Amino acid sequence: KKVLVVNGPNLNMLGRREPAIYGSDSLATIEARLKALTGELDVKLEFFQSNHEGAIIDAIHATFSNHDGIVINPGAFTHYSYAIRDALAAVRVPFVEIHISNVHAREAFRHTSVLAALAVGQISGLGVYGYELALRGLLRSLES
Numbered sequence: 001k002k003v004l005v006v007n008g009p010n011l012n013m014l015g016r017r018e019p020a021i022y023g024s025d026s027l028a029t030i031e032a033r034l035k036a037l038t039g040e041l042d043v044k045l046e047f048f049q050s051n052h053e054g055a056i057i058d059a060i061h062a063t064f065s066n067h068d069g070i071v072i073n074p075g076a077f078t079h080y081s082y083a084i085r086d087a088l089a090a091v092r093v094p095f096v097e098i099h100i101s102n103v104h105a106r107e108a109f110r111h112t113s114v115l116a117a118l119a120v121g122q123i124s125g126l127g128v129y130g131y132e133l134a135l136r137g138l139l140r141s142l143e144s
């Protein structure tokens with residue numbers, strides 16, 4: 001199985017960005033931790049981060065017929081990007097949506113995800129451990 005791990009805007013700032021909310025791990029650390037699981041989980045991982053909506057859409061398009069699944073933290077695009085939603089609908093690659101923070105415990109604008117209805121599932125509020133949970137859950141759902 002081949003999975004693309006996508007991180008959206010401002011997630012390149014993890015570790016330095018609002019550490020009380022997002023913790024002190026950098027994105028590189030999170031990606032290295034996922035990479036360490038590839039043997040156990042028998043999966044190939046690719047990583048992509050962008051602050052640009054169109055670049056994320058291009059990366060999603062590139063998964064068509066090429067990846068088995070996507071783990072995505074779309075950042076703030078979660079809440080309003082119909083274009084990213086349409087890209088995920090277009091390629092029909094199964095995905096899990098992950099948020100480090102509990103979006104439902106925060107500002108009202110974070111309570112809506114325009115992507116979640118298309119997702120296999122959504123993880124929110126379990127910190128950066130959520131990435132591992134998202135990957136494991138995605139792979140489990142691909143098996144069944």
Ligand code: DQA
Binds near residue numbers: 074076078101103
């Ligand atoms: C986030 C939550 C979003 O509301 C926010 O815009 C982010 C990060 C999270 O991982 O908790 O950039 O997706």
